[in-house]
Amino acid sequence: MAGEVILVTGATGNIGRVVVEQLLAAGQRVRAAGQTAESVKRMFGQRVEAIAFDFTDEMTWPDAFHGVQRMFLMRPPHLGKPKKQIIPALEYARARGVEQMVFLSIQGAEKNKVVPHAAIEAWLRTSGAAWTFVRASFFHQNLSTTHLTDIRDRDEIMVPAGRGVTAFVDGEDVGAVAAAALMNPAAHRNTAWTVTGNEALTYEQIARILTVELGRPIRYARPGIFRYFWHARRTLGMPWGMVFVTAAIYTTARFGLAGELTDTVQQVLGRPPISFADFTHRQHEIWNPAPTANETK
Template sequence: MAGETILVTGATGNIGRVVVEELLAAGFSVRAAGRTPESVTRIFGNRVESVGLDFTDQSTWASTFDGVHRMFLMRPPHLGKPKTQMIPALEYARDHGVTHMVFLSLQGAEKNKAVPHAAIEAWLRGSGVTWTYVRASFFHQNLTTTHLTDIRDRDRILVPAGRGATAFVDGVDVGAVAAAALLDPGKHGNAALTVTGSEALTYDQVAGILTAELGRPITYSRPGIFRYLRHSRKVLGMPWGMALVTAAIYTTARMGLAGGLTDTVHHVLGREPVSFAEFARRERDKWIPNLQS
């Protein structure tokens, strides 16, 4: 019922922010968890209850999980070993009253046991809580965050996806679907919702869209896994865990397994998903070097 407090983990991220805003608009109170309460308050002010959560630090669990029954769960990218780094916290949450968890998972996680999302999905299935997997395809926003500097400063996309097509999706759409699952557990409980956009694009096509939008040539390099890992570590500064997970995701695309499309956005939200061209137009300033902050 409206007025109930719902927990959103990863509240300061691209998806978490959308989930928070959707829940607030629906009239619910939100307990928003980030690395520190201050990081959450900087974004949302006093509109939410701000808490700091570290899945690996039990001293943060009570203030985060106690007193809530529904939660949005996002795996922090640097936590690559969920069985030891996350599941103990989730067991605490379940044992202290959380009955429905909406988990931001990954398209194809049920077939790709190399990604940590698969272990969390497996735990949820046997946990006794009501669960919803929001299996997102590749986020548009990865090109304005993880790969921002490659595009903005080096005019290139460097990922080991080969010529495979990827079903991109906008974070706004994913967050809205996750919020819908939180708001109606009866409709979306114990269900896997694969959320994609309406088109699967190769990275050559993505580079072409960016070239047209930015008015300068953006190229797509097709590195092998080892070159990508070296680049992600030394140039992009990724932790090893994140570098390996992203390499696995791009390998799925390279193998032709990442292009599947769904109509989940239309079915759940009643509208069409945001296209990559629309996203590029909306976010174009982020890729312009002289506008960087």
């Protein structure tokens, strides 16, 4: 199996990057797919086979799936219509011999039919391929990417989760679980893993942890759903598809449906998950960038 090539979609993203690095560390051959081959090469150099891939562009499919039996599947956030925008590429992949698909899904996808992940899971179950669902809870990294400017520039967290708790998880842990499934298909065949950290937190608690780490007050704004729509579109610049998906995810927390914890990380990786406090310490400079030379004059 070590001689086979493994395709990783979304290779330059928070989770895809971890999957690639884990596979490379284990001596696997990796075909890393991103928006452009150049962006992949900038991240991984010559250690991977770098390709451009687009689920909606049939011209990119042959090079991506040729000779591939195992793949990591990540839905690009802006593709909100999986039956039209993603599944045709997966049908092509299956017809070309892809036998295992490890899919980055979300916690509760089996209960929340609104999210696009549910349709992809349903297709995979009947595809004839071996599947593994890595159902991640809310990523720590969403606060250092999607909501970076809110925290860094406005000292606030603007998500419509109410007082509900969320089972946060670190992308490093999620990517490592996905890589483990790719490297040992038999042990993870047709299995749905829900991957969480070991603590469920409210956004008030998240704000307090950030306040301590960053040394300045961070406020949880607790917006309603329509205020969040406005903020996500006008301030964060999200496409509408991403606005609706993220709103659905936050609403599950608001209704008390996002706090379930699992021991998947310990079970699969043999170590405890990374805590949110550890993550904030590791990423401190993202929210507290060092002043530039001009700013210090």
